[in-house]
Amino acid sequence: MSLLASLFRIVVLGLLVWLVGRLFRGLARAAPPTAGPRAASPTGTRAPGTPERLVRDPHCGVALPQSRAIAWNGEFFCSEACRSAHAAGAPAARRGAAPSA
Numbered sequence: 001m002s003l004l005a006s007l008f009r010i011v012v013l014g015l016l017v018w019l020v021g022r023l024f025r026g027l028a029r030a031a032p033p034t035a036g037p038r039a040a041s042p043t044g045t046r047a048p049g050t051p052e053r054l055v056r057d058p059h060c061g062v063a064l065p066q067s068r069a070i071a072w073n074g075e076f077f078c079s080e081a082c083r084s085a086h087a088a089g090a091p092a093a094r095r096g097a098a099p100s101a
């Protein structure tokens, strides 16, 4: 009988410890109402560090970040000069070997 009694005491003690631990954990979780993780800004701006999309200038062939490119007619240009030259129908910059007649 005394064995059963001590067993019972151990079980009750364990239950008590578990309960206290649970209570403390609950308190710790509920304590800081202002220290929650801040939600990302909802403005929809690109998160810093995100690699930017590169676009290619169809006129001179240079690649540059889209935010720094000049968008025109669904194409992206590195400079206003390239854009206007392309718009004017100027031939793209020659690439090396042009066999002369």
Ligand SMILES: [Zn+2]
Pocket (backbone or CB within 6 Å): 057, 059, 060, 061, 062, 077, 078, 079, 082
């Ligand atoms: Zn260009």
